[in-house]
Amino acid sequence: MDLIQNPALLEQAERAKKASRVLFSSRAEVRNEALGYISESIVNSKQAILEANKRDLDIAAKSAMSATQLDRLRLDERRIDSMAQGVRDVAKLPEIVGNVQDGWVRPNGLRVQRVRVPLGLVGIIYENRPNVTSDAAALCLKSANATMLRGSSSAYNSNAAICELISDSLEKAGLPRDAVSLVKDTRRESAIDFMRLEGYIDCLIPRGGKSLIKAIKENATVPYIIDGDGNCHIYVDEYADLAMATSIVANAKCQRPGVCNAVESLLVHEAVAKDFLSMLRPELSGVEIRGDERTLGYFPDSVMATEEDYATEFLELILSVKVVESIEEATMHIQKYGSGHSEAIVTSDIQRANFFIANVDSAAVLVNASTRFVDGGEVGFGAEIGISTQKLHARGPMGLEALTTLRFVIEGEGQVR
Numbered sequence: 001m002d003l004i005q006n007p008a009l010l011e012q013a014e015r016a017k018k019a020s021r022v023l024f025s026s027r028a029e030v031r032n033e034a035l036g037y038i039s040e041s042i043v044n045s046k047q048a049i050l051e052a053n054k055r056d057l058d059i060a061a062k063s064a065m066s067a068t069q070l071d072r073l074r075l076d077e078r079r080i081d082s083m084a085q086g087v088r089d090v091a092k093l094p095e096i097v098g099n100v101q102d103g104w105v106r107p108n109g110l111r112v113q114r115v116r117v118p119l120g121l122v123g124i125i126y127e128n129r130p131n132v133t134s135d136a137a138a139l140c141l142k143s144a145n146a147t148m149l150r151g152s153s154s155a156y157n158s159n160a161a162i163c164e165l166i167s168d169s170l171e172k173a174g175l176p177r178d179a180v181s182l183v184k185d186t187r188r189e190s191a192i193d194f195m196r197l198e199g200y201i202d203c204l205i206p207r208g209g210k211s212l213i214k215a216i217k218e219n220a221t222v223p224y225i226i227d228g229d230g231n232c233h234i235y236v237d238e239y240a241d242l243a244m245a246t247s248i249v250a251n252a253k254c255q256r257p258g259v260c261n262a263v264e265s266l267l268v269h270e271a272v273a274k275d276f277l278s279m280l281r282p283e284l285s286g287v288e289i290r291g292d293e294r295t296l297g298y299f300p301d302s303v304m305a306t307e308e309d310y311a312t313e314f315l316e317l318i319l320s321v322k323v324v325e326s327i328e329e330a331t332m333h334i335q336k337y338g339s340g341h342s343e344a345i346v347t348s349d350i351q352r353a354n355f356f357i358a359n360v361d362s363a364a365v366l367v368n369a370s371t372r373f374v375d376g377g378e379v380g381f382g383a384e385i386g387i388s389t390q391k392l393h394a395r396g397p398m399g400l401e402a403l404t405t406l407r408f409v410i411e412g413e414g415q416v417r
Contacts, residue, residue, distance in 0.1 A: 004193045012181055013121075013148065013200035019176035020121045020146035020202075028095045030173055031141055035091035037169035038141075042084040042134060045165050049080055052161035053130065060154055068258035068315045072128040073155055083134045083162075089382035090138040096400045097144045111411040116404045118144040120202035123222070124385070125150040125194060127208035130158035135376075135383040136205075137166050137180045142382075143403040146179045148201065150194045152208075153186035160184075195220040205386050205398075225398070228389035229313045229339040230260030232371045235330040235356065237347035238271040242279055244368065245346040250283040252344070252370040258315045260387060261342055261374045265310060265320045267330045273323045274298060284319065291321035310337045327352055331359040338362060340389040342374040363389055363396035 004010060023031070042049070053075040060073055096116055103113035122145045124136045133149055140147040151159040163182040171177050183194060195204060195216060204224040206216050216224055234252060236245045252263035268276055277298040289295065289302035290309045296302050302321070309320045310333070324330045334343050344366035345356040353367045364374040374397060376384020381399030388394045394402035 004196055006185065006190060006193045009183065009185065009190060009193055009197075012178075012183065013197050015176075015178040016146050016148050016181055017121050017200050019178040020118075022176050023141070023144045023146055023179055024118055024120070026144060026175065028097070030175065031144065032091050034141060034170050034173035034175055035087055035138055037172050038134070038138065038166050039084045039087040039091070041165040041169050042080060042087065042162070045161070046077060046080050049158065049161050050075060050077070052157040055157045056130075056155055063154075065154065066316070069128055069154075071256075071258050073130070073158075075130060075158060079131060083131050086131075086135055086377060086383040087138040089377065090142050090400075091382075093142060093382050093400060096142075096404060101406055108415050109413060110415055113409045113411075114406045115409050116401075117407050118404055120145060121200055122147045122385075122403060123150065123194060123197065123201040123204040124148070125191060125204065125206045125208070125212065125216075127152045127212060128155055129207070130155045130162060132207060133159050133162040133182075134166070136385055137163075139381075139383055139385050139400060139403060141170075141179065143400045145403055146176075148181055148183060148194070148197075150183040150191060151186070156184075156186055191215065192219050195222065195224075198222050203403075207386050225386065225388050225394055225402075226390045227260075227386035228341065230262070230341040230387070231265065231311065231313045231337065231339040232261060232263050232342045232344075232374075233265045233267060233334050233338060234263050234344045234346065234371065235267040235324075235327070235334075236269060236272065236276055237327060237345060237349065237352055238269040239349040239352060240269075240272060240276070240346040241348055241368075242272060242276045245276060246279050246283055248344070248346055248368070248370050249280060252372055253284065253287060253319055254317070255370075255372055257317050259372075260313070260315075261371050262315070263319070263344070263371050264312065264314050265322070265337065267322050267324050267333060269327070269330075270294070270323050270325055277321075286317050288318045289321055290318065292323060294323040295321045313339065327355060328359075331356060334360055334362075341387065342366065342371045344369065344371050363387065 099116045101114040126132045166180045167177040198221045201222045204222050207227045290305040291302045340362050342364040343360045343362045376397040385398045
């Protein structure tokens, strides 16, 4: 704590921590009421949010920001409507706080229960994506956690506009405004201080690129969950429905290439490579192919892939491709180059699907479906706080449960040890 030379940040953290204690004992009905106000405010304030976002985009246009980064930053009416719907979906989720996970009675009569409780104060540090502001706030509020949001400077105006209406909604429902707050200082030094709010932040969740994750690992003194790279693979098996495989790969690569659950590497069994790749190429308009020698034989316009290509999360219209001799080679390739995010197989053979599931160690494994479904909203969480590529305490898309922990409640009648 002595290392933090930012009085304003410490004061904000103190207010947020105090608000977290209010939320801890708050009623679910009140939190759901606040979520309703938030959703309504997002819809009613659509124009103000778009104007704030335009200021961010105008500034970004003068920088070296890539097309992918601009896409993450950009809001439109459809995306704002989706934000509001996400908040409504979270409000409809069953209450989780206070649920009894399990319980038992000891021979001495002690009644032991494990009860689900909020983490406390959750810190979110994220880059470019203003929709994270409402998603994170909604999930934290539903799970009775306060949250401090630390977005990037490139999205400050958008984040500030969204956060202000969230705070107004909390106040309207009788909850502390500081239950959701935005860090105004977007300097790198402030980000480091944010990672070191030991005694205030109970869990830090970063959502960003390699440089952010590196900074977290090097500087954080609070517990954190890594939302890591999405070097996602699809393996097209020799027993795949090739029309299905074509649709899945095209969707996973092209529908929104700048997100972590987009496919980055394609593995194709040699028995179907010629037929499948000839079917696939017209569906990958604008996609740069980086492949092995056999891929280059089928795709004359492709370039030779390097070791680095197979290990890279491109987040743009680039796809690494490799023709493999067996499902075993495919899983070994994934083990070598994968980031533990999401891996998919397309096959009609259930035994081969089960082999793939058993031999791929990732947060999510898909059979005959696009990797784009590895998303909190798509798996039924309403929204997501991130996608964890680590194994403790959360893994994969993180919803309400990942924002809670268990505590023991032990009731007796005077027992002593």
